[in-house]
Each structure stands twice: as C-alpha cells, then as structure tokens.
Amino acid sequence: MSRHVVAPTSEIAPGERKLFTVKGRPVAIFNLGGQYYGMLNRCPHQGGSLCEGIVTGLLQSSMPGEYIYSREGEIVRCPWHGWEFDIRTGQSYCDPEKIRSKSYAVTAEHGADLVEGPFVAETIPVRIEEDYIVVEM
Amino acid sequence: MISAGAIDCDIHPSIPGITALLPYLPGHWSTMVQTRGMDDLNSMSYPANAPLTARTDWRPASGKPGGSLGQIQRECLDGFGTSIAICNCLYGVQLLFAEDMAVAFARAVNDWTRCELLDRDPRLRASIVIPIQSVERSVDEIERCATDPRFVQVLLLASGDQPLGKRVYWPIYAAAQRHGLPIGIHAGSSYHNPPTAVGWPTYYTEDYVAQAQAFQSQLTSLICEGVFNRYPDLKVVLLESGWTWLPAHLWRLTKYWRGLRMEIPWVDRSPADIVRSNVRLSLQPTDGPPDRVSMERIIEHMKSNELLLFSTDYPHWQFEGTNALPADLPASLMRQIMVDNPRATYARLLEPVA
Amino acid sequence: MSVQIRPTAAATSSSRLAVADCDIHPAVRAETDLDPWLSQRWRDHRTTFNAGRRIGMQAGPAYPKSQPNASRRDAQPPEGGRQGSSLSFMQIQHLDPNNVKLGILNPLGSGQGMSNPDLSAAICHATNEWQLAEWTGKDRRLKASVVVPYEDAAASAAEIRLWAGHPDFVQVLVLSRTAEPLGNRRYWPIYEAAAEANLPVAVHAFGYGGSPITSTGWPSHYIEEMTGHAQSSQAGLTSLVIEGVFERFPDLRMIMVEAGFAWAPSLMWRLDKAWKTLRAETPHLKLSPSEYIRRQVWWTTQPMEEPDPREHLLDTIGWIGWDRLLFATDYPHWDFDDPAHVLPLKISEAQRQQFLIGNAQAVYGMVA
Numbered sequence: 001m002s003r004h005v006v007a008p009t010s011e012i013a014p015g016e017r018k019l020f021t022v023k024g025r026p027v028a029i030f031n032l033g034g035q036y037y038g039m040l041n042r043c044p045h046q047g048g049s050l051c052e053g054i055v056t057g058l059l060q061s062s063m064p065g066e067y068i069y070s071r072e073g074e075i076v077r078c079p080w081h082g083w084e085f086d087i088r089t090g091q092s093y094c095d096p097e098k099i100r101s102k103s104y105a106v107t108a109e110h111g112a113d114l115v116e117g118p119f120v121a122e123t124i125p126v127r128i129e130e131d132y133i134v135v136e137m
Numbered sequence: 138m139i140s141a142g143a144i145d146c147d148i149h150p151s152i153p154g155i156t157a158l159l160p161y162l163p164g165h166w167s168t169m170v171q172t173r174g175m176d177d178l179n180s181m182s183y184p185a186n187a188p189l190t191a192r193t194d195w196r197p198a199s200g201k202p203g204g205s206l207g208q209i210q211r212e213c214l215d216g217f218g219t220s221i222a223i224c225n226c227l228y229g230v231q232l233l234f235a236e237d238m239a240v241a242f243a244r245a246v247n248d249w250t251r252c253e254l255l256d257r258d259p260r261l262r263a264s265i266v267i268p269i270q271s272v273e274r275s276v277d278e279i280e281r282c283a284t285d286p287r288f289v290q291v292l293l294l295a296s297g298d299q300p301l302g303k304r305v306y307w308p309i310y311a312a313a314q315r316h317g318l319p320i321g322i323h324a325g326s327s328y329h330n331p332p333t334a335v336g337w338p339t340y341y342t343e344d345y346v347a348q349a350q351a352f353q354s355q356l357t358s359l360i361c362e363g364v365f366n367r368y369p370d371l372k373v374v375l376l377e378s379g380w381t382w383l384p385a386h387l388w389r390l391t392k393y394w395r396g397l398r399m400e401i402p403w404v405d406r407s408p409a410d411i412v413r414s415n416v417r418l419s420l421q422p423t424d425g426p427p428d429r430v431s432m433e434r435i436i437e438h439m440k441s442n443e444l445l446l447f448s449t450d451y452p453h454w455q456f457e458g459t460n461a462l463p464a465d466l467p468a469s470l471m472r473q474i475m476v477d478n479p480r481a482t483y484a485r486l487l488e489p490v491a
Numbered sequence: 492m493s494v495q496i497r498p499t500a501a502a503t504s505s506s507r508l509a510v511a512d513c514d515i516h517p518a519v520r521a522e523t524d525l526d527p528w529l530s531q532r533w534r535d536h537r538t539t540f541n542a543g544r545r546i547g548m549q550a551g552p553a554y555p556k557s558q559p560n561a562s563r564r565d566a567q568p569p570e571g572g573r574q575g576s577s578l579s580f581m582q583i584q585h586l587d588p589n590n591v592k593l594g595i596l597n598p599l600g601s602g603q604g605m606s607n608p609d610l611s612a613a614i615c616h617a618t619n620e621w622q623l624a625e626w627t628g629k630d631r632r633l634k635a636s637v638v639v640p641y642e643d644a645a646a647s648a649a650e651i652r653l654w655a656g657h658p659d660f661v662q663v664l665v666l667s668r669t670a671e672p673l674g675n676r677r678y679w680p681i682y683e684a685a686a687e688a689n690l691p692v693a694v695h696a697f698g699y700g701g702s703p704i705t706s707t708g709w710p711s712h713y714i715e716e717m718t719g720h721a722q723s724s725q726a727g728l729t730s731l732v733i734e735g736v737f738e739r740f741p742d743l744r745m746i747m748v749e750a751g752f753a754w755a756p757s758l759m760w761r762l763d764k765a766w767k768t769l770r771a772e773t774p775h776l777k778l779s780p781s782e783y784i785r786r787q788v789w790w791t792t793q794p795m796e797e798p799d800p801r802e803h804l805l806d807t808i809g810w811i812g813w814d815r816l817l818f819a820t821d822y823p824h825w826d827f828d829d830p831a832h833v834l835p836l837k838i839s840e841a842q843r844q845q846f847l848i849g850n851a852q853a854v855y856g857m858v859a
Contacts, residue, residue, distance in 0.1 A: 053565075063403055082397065331702045338672055354722055361711070361715050385796065438798070
C-alpha cells in the first residue's frame with residue numbers, strides 16, 4: 001500500500017464527485033457534506049462507471065404504498081442498471097435482505113476479503129491531510 | 138407408483154349442465170335462467186370436444202367428462218389410488234359481466250359441489266369459486282364457504298380483468314389468509330381481455346399455450362405489488378401452469394428487481410425467495426424436456442423441492458394411462474410431491490372431516 | 492453538477508474479442524432530423540396532430556422509464572442531443588472500445604405502430620433513408636434495419652421491396668406488441684417480402700398494439716412491463732409457429748430481440764406437448780413446433796439472464812443451441828450488457844466466438 005495525494009479538497013465541493021486515476025486504477029471520490037469517500041469506479045455487476053451515475057437518497061418501504069425517502073445524496077446508482085451503493089460503505093441496496101444480515105466497518109479497507117459477490121462496491125480509504133485528499137492503495 | 142396418502146391437487150368435475158344448478162340458484166335466478174334461455178357457462182378455455190379437454194377413455198358415451206360422481210370415483214380417485222382430490226370447478230362463472238348474476242352462479246356452483254360431491258365422498262375437497270366481478274361479494278362468498286373445512290382453497294383464473302396483484306383484489310387475499318386458505322390460480326381466462334399479451338389468437342392451441350404466460354404475468358404482479366409483503370402467510374398455488382417456465386421467469390424478474398427496486402421498494406426480498414416461501418405449482422401438465430438428464434437439470438434450476446404439488450388434472454389429457462408422474466422425475470422427490478408438499482400447502486387437509 | 496469527464500476511451504479494443512452487436516438504438520437529435528425525407532404534408536401533420544399510437548400519452552411511453560430515455564446515464568453525448576444520437580460518441584464510447592465489428596441498427600420510435608397508416612409509412616421510410624445517410628453511410632461497421640409500418644402489411648411489403656438487395660439493409664424490423672399476434676395472416680405479406688429479399692425479420696420488444704400488455708390487463712409498474720416482454724414475445728412466437736408462418740416460409744429467419752431467451756426451452760417443450768395433443772387443429776403444420784423454431788428462430792442475448800448459480804445458464808443455452816444466440820448490448824439503453832462481462836462462464840473459445848459474433852455473421856449472411 002502506498003500513499004497518493006490526489007487533489008486539494010477544494011477540487012470537490014460538497015455534493016460533488018470526481019474521477020481520478022490512482023496507480024492505474026479509476027477511483028471515484030465523493031464529498032458528502034465535507035467528508036470524503038472513495039470507491040473503485042467499477043460497478044461490481046458489469047463494470048459500469050459509478051462516478052457517472054446519479055447520486056440520490058435511499059427509498060425504503062415497509063409496506064406497499066409506503067415510501068420513505070432518506071439519506072439524500074448518500075447513495076450512488078450505477079449509470080447502467082441502476083444498482084444502488086452506499087457511498088460510505090460500498091454496500092449495495094439492490095438486494096436489501098442480504099444487507100440486513102451483514103454489518104461492515106465504515107472505514108473499509110480495499111481488498112479481496114471485503115468484496116462479497118456482486119453486492120459490494122470496492123471502497124477506497126480516503127484521508128484528508130492539510131486540505132489534500134489522500135488515498136492509500 | 139402412487140404413494141399411500143397421495144393428494145391430487147387438481148381435478149375437474151363437470152357440472153352436468155345449467156339445469157343441474159337450478160335447484161341451487163337463489164331467489165329469482167332459477168326462473169331467469171329458464172325464461173332467458175341461458176346457455177351453459179362453458180368456457181372456451183376447454184372446448185367441449187377438444188382432445189385436451191378430456192382423454193378419450195374418460196369421455197362418457199353421453200354427458201360431460203367427470204360429470205358424475207361415479208366417473209370421478211372410478212376413473213380418478215380409484216383409478217389413481219389417491220387419498221384426497223381437490224376439485225377445481227371450471228364452470229364459466231368468471232366469464233359473466235354482471236356482478237349479481239356472477240354471485241348467484243358462484244353460490245350455486247359451490248353449493249352444488251358441496252351437496253353433489255363433498256357430501257358423497259369423503260375423499261373429495263374443493264376450491265371456493267368466487268364471483269371475481271365483485272371483490273366485496275367474493276369476500277362474502279369466502280366467508281360463507283370457509284366455515285366448511287372441506288373447502289380448502291379460493292379459486293381464481295389465470296387471466297381476468299386486471300393483474301391479480303392489484304390492490305383492488307386485496308380484500309380477497311385478506312379473507313383467504315384469515316381463513317388459512319391458499320389462493321389457487323388456475324389456467325383459463327375470463328376473456329374480458331384478449332387471452333394473450335398480444336391480442337386474440339386464431340387457434341385454440343395458441344390459447345392453451347398462452348396460459349403459461351398468463352401465470353408469468355400474474356406471478357410478476359403478485360410479487361411486484363407486494364401481496365406477499367402485506368399477506369406474508371398467504372400461499373398461492375399455480376394450477377395447470379406447466380411449471381418448467383418458472384426458473385427462467387425468476388431469473389428475469391430478479392435481475393430487473395435489482396435495478397428497479399426503487400419503483401417497488403417494499404419488495405425487500407428476492408422474487409425467487411418469495412416464490413420459494415409462498416408459491417406452489419401443480420404437477421400436471423409438466424412441460425418437460427424429452428430426456429431424464431434435462432429433467433434433472435430443470436428440477437435443479439427450481440432450487441427447491443417444496444414447490445411441486447402432485448396433480449392429475451383429471452379429466453384433461455396430459456398423459457397416458459396412470460402415468461401421472463412424469464417418468465423422468467427423480468424418484469427421491471416422488472413422495473414429497475405426492476404427500477408432503479400438498480399437506481404443507483393445504484393446512485385444512487390435515488383437519489379431520491366429520 | 493460537476494462530474495469529472497468520463498475517462499478517455501481505453502485503448503483496449505484489440506485486447507477484446509471482436510463482437511457483433513445485434514441491437515443498437517440510434518436516435519434522432521430532433522424530430523426534424525427526418526425532414527429531408529418527409530413531405531411538407533407529413534411534417535405539418537406530425538407537428539399539428541402528433542401521432543396516435545394507441546396509448547394515451549402525447550409523448551413518451553405508457554409506463555415511465557427508470558432512467559431518462561431508458562438510457563445509460565453516461566451515454567449523453569458531450570455535444571448534446573439524446574443518448575444514441577451521436578455517431579461519433581457512439582464510436583468513442585461503444586463501437587471502438589468494445590471492438591464492435593458488426594452493429595445492427597434498430598431505430599425505435601420511428602413511426603411503427605402509429606394509428607395513421609400513411610403517416611406511419613412516411614416516417615418509417617424517412618427513418619430508413621436517415622439510417623443510410625447518417626449511420627451506415629458513415630461507419631461501415633453499422634448495418635440498417637428496414638423499418639416497416641407493420642400494421643399495414645402491403646405498405647410494409649412495398650418498403651421491403653424498395654430496399655431489397657441494398658447492402659446496407661440486413662433485416663426487417665417489427666415490434667413485438669402488435670395489434671394482433673404476429674403470426675396472424677394479416678402480417679404474412681411482410682414475411683413473404685422479407686423471405687423473398689432474403690432478409691431476416693427482427694421482432695423487437697415494445698410497441699403498442701391496442702391490447703393490454705398482459706392477457707390479464709394492464710399492470711401497474713414499469714418493472715412489470717420490462718419483465719412482461721418475455722410474455723409478449725412468447726405469445727408472438729407461439730403465433731408465428733402455430734399459424735404456420737414457418738411452414739409457409741421455410742427460408743424465413745426470425746430474430747427475437749430484447750425479450751430474453753431463457754424462456755425458450757420451456758416454451759418449446761410446452762408447444763410440442765400442446766401441438767401433439769391438439770394436432771387435429773393445425774393440419775398445416777408438418778413439423779413439430781420445436782423443429783420449426785430450431786430451424787428458423789434466433790434470439791439476441793440482451794438482457795442477459797443472470798441465474799444463481801450462473802452455470803444453470805449453460806443448461807439453458809444447451810437446450811436452445813449455441814448457434815441460436817446473437818450477442819447484443821442494446822446500446823445506449825440502461826440494461827446494457829457489456830461484452831466483457833456478459834458471459835462469466837467457462838465455455839470453449841468456439842462457443843464464445845459463436846456467441847459474440849459467429850452466429851450473427853451466419854444469420855446475416857456476412858463473411859466471417
């Protein structure tokens with residue numbers, strides 16, 4: 001693992017995201033209200049560019065006809081098939097029952113041991129050092 | 138080889154004719170039938186003389202196939218050696234457009250079934266025919282018949298006015314769940330819509346083949362509308378559907394669900410999981426592959442041994458002789474299909490019948 | 492919202508296997524793009540009265556899509572215009588990096604199924620001219636479909652005969668949800684003309700024929716419609732078989748597009764069983780339904796089924812035949828299949844080649 005200074009924090013405003021190439025790999029960095037999160041820019045389903053998807057909230061429901069919309073801005077949807085990924089954890093909501101049974105550490109390290117089937121996007125740990133976005137890969 | 142205790146989940150006694158229902162039609166309806174010169178309610182889903190409607194050796198010299206208790210006992214119950222058979226009456230009540238008339242006929246059919254069949258052979262059970270033209274009156278009919286434990290299911294047709302998952306139908310599911318009655322969706326159409334997804338077919342053969350697609354559409358609707366979220370204990374049985382279409386259908390529906398979840402956010406379990414917990418399918422016809430290895434593969438694709446329920450579909454012509462169990466079905470599944478799965482699906486079958 | 496420009500096209504095409512994409516959707520930037528080939532009368536009519544399509548909406552689909560124009564969100568051309576309207580962007584984003592050696596154009600929303608038959612014919616013809624001028628004439632990898640006003644079979648046959656023999660047109664396009672099932676005799680002049688011209692007929696999911704989109708009425712949701720294309724196409728294929736289209740036109744090739752394919756084995760088994768029992772109804776059929784289908788029907792692969800475990804798909808493809816599937820991406824639609832990820836299974840090189848390009852070359856009569 002090595003440390004890469006990617007960009008000044010000012011380059012990604014809150015609510016925005018940007019694509020970088022780090023160590024030859026495409027990394028999408030999101031700014032959620034001043035906190036920065038990284039994700040490998042490849043949907044685990046068929047490889048769609050997550051950075052080009054739409055960022056939305058999460059729509060949930062406990063009963064037909066009920067719509068509970070929350071977490072605006074915290075979910076990225078793959079631009080292709082629309083799979084929903086939690087920007088912070090990489091966890092997909094495309095199969096909600098499978099998610100409820102698992103818990104993930106928020107500070108996800110990247111690596112093969114965390115990628116479970118097609119339902120988790122590979123997150124990249126991001127740090128801020130003196131107004132710079134730093135990733136470890 | 139039929140197991141001891143085998144349960145036949147789909148047989149079709151015939152109502153001999155509209156005159157047989159006259160004693161059971163309430164109020165003025167009996168008079169109306171006669172003064173208006175009403176025809177027998179025979180659905181085009183099974184043309185009277187079409188080969189599939191009745192196997193040759195089950196066609197009586199006169200009268201309808203399965204039209205007398207003696208025929209049913211001889212040819213079906215004794216013929217296959219089953220311990221119980223569930224009667225799904227396909228008299229064309231659903232074809233009518235007038236609610237009140239439909240209610241009268243549904244009651245008459247259920248009362249006829251009770252008196253002429255259930256009262257006369259303790260091996261017989263029946264589905265409640267409901268006047269789907271009125272959801273409210275359908276609930277009434279379920280309440281009326283559910284007190285008799287020999288009614289073990291609520292009967293619907295595979296093609297009606299609207300997809301069955303629509304909320305307008307939910308009071309029926311509430312009543313069914315309340316009484317522990319599965320919903321039996323049987324092949325056939327009310328013909329209130331064209332019987333295929335692309336209009337009216339030319340040939341009966343097309344109509345019959347289209348039944349499999351009707352079940353696919355209904356399953357999609359029930360799952361996507363959230364019927365099983367709202368009624369988690371509800372069991373739905375797909376009767377005479379062909380069943381081998383199920384795996385491919387679930388692959389497609391599940392794939393789309395993953396990307397389109399936001400449209401139906403209450404569906405929080407994979408459609409495939411929902412089917413495995415809440416949906417069952419009767420055995421005949423088996424639209425099966427021509428060889429044993431392929432049959433084993435399609436069974437594997439089903440991913441559950443709990444789905445199939447034994448049925449003969451008597452007197453429809455789906456097989457020869459007593460070969461109601463497809464020869465290529467794995468022997469290890471036979472007993473489960475014939476006994477365990479039906480008993481698990483129809484709780485009322487376990488109740489003693491006075 | 493500012494999003495980093497998409498990464499430069501990976502120069503990986505040579506490392507990817509060559510593919511035939513049998514379902515690409517080019518789009519007009521504006522309705523007026525067809526004006527060079529439309530008379531003033533039809534331009535005015537279209538503007539003033541719009542086009543009845545047997546649904547209620549003046550514009551857009553009966554069931555709202557899940558993403559704008561049902562497209563990938565990254566398929567917006569940088570110069571503007573609808574997804575799929577820019578050839579240059581299609582080349583950069585899809586044709587080049589995915590090593591598309593043969594791309595079949597299926598222009599949707601091009602007048603098919605419109606209630607006014609003359610308007611329908613005019614727009615279909617204009618669309619055919621447009622395909623040549625803007626697409627196949629500019630990128631030789633692309634081939635066109637003869638778009639026909641299928642509810643008017645005579646006009647459709649005329650349009651087919653007009654283009655028969657033109658090297659850029661490789662098939663006839665109809666939609667799956669027709670006013671009557673596709674095998675109905677009213678459509679036979681289309682098949683006659685197509686067979687005569689040695690052009691396959693591609694049946695693409697969608698269209699509005701006037702019937703509810705299921706045999707049991709109109710469902711509520713877009714997801715039900717999308718799942719339902721399998722039922723519509725099964726009904727159409729059943730009709731084609733049972734009405735005897737394949738018996739009457741033994742050289743006709745039909746391609747079922749964008750309705751999936753995993754439903755095919757069960758349908759073939761069901762058709763054979765029902766036909767066997769009810770044979771007396773269809774004395775015109777000399778072969779079993781599955782024999783006709785194996786002889787004359789192909790399927791495009793998108794949307795690719797994703798069973799769990801994936802290996803179940805190998806059974807299904809085995810039952811259909813490795814020679815019957817034609818790879819497609821459905822670019823630029825959202826349920827796009829990426830050729831590099833579409834078939835993550837251990838198969839032979841021969842099978843993969845067939846799947847990705849060989850079968851298409853055979854069906855379209857191209858040199859490999």
